[in-house]
Amino acid sequence: MRPAFSVIFLTTLTGAGQGLFLALVAGQFYWVIGATPVLEAANFYVLGSLLAFCFLGIGLLSSFFHLAHPERAWRSAAAWRTSWLSREVIALPLVMGLLLAYGGVHWLGWRPVLMTFGNMKDLDLPMAVGYLGAGAAILLFVCTGMIYACMKFIQEWASPLTVLNFTLMGSASGFVFVTAYAGVMASPLWDFYAAGALILTVSALLGRLASLLRNRILKPKSSLQSAIGVRHRNLRQISRGFTAGSFNLKEFFHPGSPGLLPFLTGFYLIAAFAAPILLMAIGWRYQSAIFFALAFVIQYAGLIVERWMFFAEARHPQNLYYQKAA
Amino acid sequence: MTDTYAKQLALVIDLNTCVGCQACVTSCKSWNTSGWAGPMTDDNPYDADPAGIFFNRVQTYEAGVFPRTETIHFPKSCLHCEDPPCVPVCPTKASYKRQEDGIVLVDYDKCIGCKYCSWACPYGAREFDESEGVMKKCTLCVDRIYDADLPEAERKPACVLACPAGARLFGDISDPDSEVSIAIREEGGYQLMPEWAAKPSNHYLPRRKSRRVIHADELVRADNPLRKEGPLPKPDEKAPSLDDVTSW
Numbered sequence: 001m002r003p004a005f006s007v008i009f010l011t012t013l014t015g016a017g018q019g020l021f022l023a024l025v026a027g028q029f030y031w032v033i034g035a036t037p038v039l040e041a042a043n044f045y046v047l048g049s050l051l052a053f054c055f056l057g058i059g060l061l062s063s064f065f066h067l068a069h070p071e072r073a074w075r076s077a078a079a080w081r082t083s084w085l086s087r088e089v090i091a092l093p094l095v096m097g098l099l100l101a102y103g104g105v106h107w108l109g110w111r112p113v114l115m116t117f118g119n120m121k122d123l124d125l126p127m128a129v130g131y132l133g134a135g136a137a138i139l140l141f142v143c144t145g146m147i148y149a150c151m152k153f154i155q156e157w158a159s160p161l162t163v164l165n166f167t168l169m170g171s172a173s174g175f176v177f178v179t180a181y182a183g184v185m186a187s188p189l190w191d192f193y194a195a196g197a198l199i200l201t202v203s204a205l206l207g208r209l210a211s212l213l214r215n216r217i218l219k220p221k222s223s224l225q226s227a228i229g230v231r232h233r234n235l236r237q238i239s240r241g242f243t244a245g246s247f248n249l250k251e252f253f254h255p256g257s258p259g260l261l262p263f264l265t266g267f268y269l270i271a272a273f274a275a276p277i278l279l280m281a282i283g284w285r286y287q288s289a290i291f292f293a294l295a296f297v298i299q300y301a302g303l304i305v306e307r308w309m310f311f312a313e314a315r316h317p318q319n320l321y322y323q324k325a326a
Numbered sequence: 327m328t329d330t331y332a333k334q335l336a337l338v339i340d341l342n343t344c345v346g347c348q349a350c351v352t353s354c355k356s357w358n359t360s361g362w363a364g365p366m367t368d369d370n371p372y373d374a375d376p377a378g379i380f381f382n383r384v385q386t387y388e389a390g391v392f393p394r395t396e397t398i399h400f401p402k403s404c405l406h407c408e409d410p411p412c413v414p415v416c417p418t419k420a421s422y423k424r425q426e427d428g429i430v431l432v433d434y435d436k437c438i439g440c441k442y443c444s445w446a447c448p449y450g451a452r453e454f455d456e457s458e459g460v461m462k463k464c465t466l467c468v469d470r471i472y473d474a475d476l477p478e479a480e481r482k483p484a485c486v487l488a489c490p491a492g493a494r495l496f497g498d499i500s501d502p503d504s505e506v507s508i509a510i511r512e513e514g515g516y517q518l519m520p521e522w523a524a525k526p527s528n529h530y531l532p533r534r535k536s537r538r539v540i541h542a543d544e545l546v547r548a549d550n551p552l553r554k555e556g557p558l559p560k561p562d563e564k565a566p567s568l569d570d571v572t573s574w
Contacts, residue, residue: 001445068439068459075418075436082414085442089417150415153448153522221521222448224387228400229516229530230341232389238397239386241351245369245377247453251444317519318450321385321402 001154002251003311006066010059011144012173012303014092015166017055018137019174021099023196024048025130027178027189032127038188042106045126048181049103052174056096084150088143095140098133105129141167148310155218156314161211168207169272169303172200176276176296183289194284197292198277201299205273208306212265215313222317237323248322254312264309272302334408334428334500335466336527337486338509339401342534343493346384346399353488354382354403354464362469367457379453381464382485398533401494403485404451404464405518405526406430412443412452421461428500428527429468434460448522471496499527 024045031040064070079086105111111124145163152158175197182190224235256264276295283291358381359366368378382403389396406423410430413421420436421443423429432443432452437460444452444461452463467483470476480487486494497506506529509515515529 066440068454068456069437072418072436072438075420076438076440077417078419079414079417083417083442085415085440086417147442151446153411153519154445222519226519226521228387228398229518229532230387230389230398234391235387235389237385238388241348241383241385241402242380245375247377247379247444247456248450251441251454252450316445316450317448317522321450 001311001314001316002254003308004066006062006064008304008307008311009062010066011166012170012300012307013055013059013062014140014144015170015303016173016177016300017052017059017099018095018140019171019200020048020052020055020178021095021102021137021174022134022171023175023178023193024052024102025134026196027182027187027192028127028130030189030192032121034121036188036192040187040189041185042109044182044185044187045106046103047185048178049099049106051177051181053096053099053103056092056099060092060096084143084146088140088147091136091140091143095133095136098129098136102126102129102133138167141170148314153222153317154314155220156211156215157310159211159214161207161214165204165207165211168200168204169306172197172204173296173299173303175200176280176292176299179280179283180289180292180296183283183287183292190287191284194280194292197295198280198284201273201277201280205269205277208269208273220315220317222320224320227317227320237321239326240322240324243325246322248318252316252319252322256312261309261312264305264312268302268306268309270302272299272306275299275302331408331423331428331500332426333498334406334527335471335497336406336428336499336506336529337403337466337483338495338497338499338506338515338529338531340493340495340509340513340531341398341400342531343491344384344399344401344489345491345493346386346397347490348384349488349490350401350485350494351380351382351384353484355380357467357470357484358465361467363462363465365458366462367455369456379455379462381453381462396533401485402449402451403528404430404466405449405524405528406464406466408525408527409523410447411522411524412447415446416443427498429466430463431465431468432461432463434458434462437461448519448524449526466496499529 027040030036064073067073076089077086080090105126111126113122113124114128115123142163145166148157149159149162175193179193179197182193225231276299279291279295355366358364366379370376371378382401384399384401387398387400389398406429410423413423413430418436418438420433422431424431439459441454444454452461455462470483471481473481482496486496495506495509497504499506501507509531510529513531515531517526517529
């Protein structure tokens with residue numbers, strides 16, 4: 001498949017935004033359950049929500065560049081019963097709305113107790129909105145991943161690993177960002193976030209390696225034989241029927257040379273995973289936020305290349321019909 | 327999600343008959359570029375690196391090893407699947423399958439040009455119109471086949487009318503007595519890429535060898551007991567005749 005940069009930026013930016021939202025809620029939950037005695041200042045959540053909102057907003061803006069008729073984008077919520085793309089279109093503004101609500105109740109200091117549990121812990125409004133937001137963020141990860149995973153004949157995508165990896169990579173990106181942010185804000189949650197960022201980045205690496213391995217051993221179900229229904233062992237295309245260009249030649253083939261792909265795979269394995277893990281280990285050891293900031297930037301560049309490769313790796317069965325001009 | 331449809335119009339393409347003349351390709355573009363589904367735009371048509379939209383392509387394949395090869399001409403257009411994977415993924419419901427005849431169409435006024443439906447088609451049947459910004463595809467000439475102003479015999483897709491070899495049949499595959507259903511049933515009609523269970527409505531008839539065996543006695547006249555060549559004796563005008571040959 002041809003990688004579309006609008007979609008690459010959409011998925012990586014919203015991934016980071018959702019990850020950041022999850023990190024904020026996780027940090028608040030960490031305090032609520034009493035794992036840290038120091039209360040995080042409300043400002044931390046307000047500014048954090050705003051930053052996450054920006055990630056999601058720029059991602060949403062980027063998605064409009066994918067549409068030939070962006071003025072009709074409002075129509076795209078119509079098919080939520082059948083289309084994961086439609087569900088994503090609903091889930092994304094939902095997450096953004098809950099982010100505003102989450103930042104808003106923190107900013108207003110509005111924390112009425114909604115219920116008290118048996119262990120005398122309270123559920124206040126900010127935490128409740130946080131739970132809803134975290135749920136919506138995970139829902140959005142599922143929607144985004146399923147857009148690709150539901151294409152059963154694009155076998156590289158049709159796997160639960162696709163959803164898992166979108167979730168893990170987005171969450172890792174958000175947690176790396178929040179650690180740098182917590183360092184700047186001198187947050188008591190720093191160690192919690194640093195550990196989370198490391199664990200998530202390592203998990204994302206394992207998930208991506210699993211999908212790389214899966215793609216390597218994947219056997220295509222379709223062949224030239226099944227494509228035209230001629231059961232002959234020795235079958236080849238003589239002509240695709242035209243010598244000029246077409247949509248079928250552009251959309252479903254990636255523009256990279258065969259030698260470029262292994263290079264890019266190596267690049268993102270280092271930039272998105274190995275280098276950030278190393279930088280974060282150093283940053284955590286020396287309690288330095290700058291290493292986490294650097295790790296976030298390098299990881300983000302790596303994730304862009306990773307998403308590019310996610311498209312380039314996918315082999316669409318329609319390509320069987322478009323192999324030779326004449 | 328398989329709905330039931332009143333009819334399922336489809337093409338049946340006989341690969342044994344197709345000669346690869348491209349008449350269906352050009353007649354399709356000619357009809358549809360000025361019809362309901364048009365225009366079928368071209369980019370740089372008279373310049374370097376031209377590109378453009380077609381709803382129908384005729385491709386050529388070769389089986390075997392030279393000199394024992396066989397050339398297969400293979401027309402490909404939208405298969406109007408009974409369970410079309412391209413339809414449920416459309417976020418705006420611009421892609422739809424008509425209840426009344428099973429034709430898969432795109433509502434150009436609702437299409438946002440996200441191209442997701444084209445990803446969801448394993449056959450590459452949809453082509454995106456860059457200049458109009460909407461997805462386009464074969465309509466089975468929906469603007470021809472119901473046109474009461476046309477003589478009944480011409481209410482068929484342009485490609486079917488254009489085929490000089492008669493390799494393209496058009497009809498309702500849900501009616502077991504239709505020409506297309508009989509052809510599918512009796513000539514071994516098959517679907518493309520059955521592994522994805524989209525149940526394509528268009529079927530293909532396979533290549534088949536038709537050999538005629540002529541026995542030696544068929545080369546000799548059997549009704550010549552006297553072994554005499556020449557005109558037969560004229561029977562009497564009133565004599566009863568057994569066939570037209572011997573009658574006056």
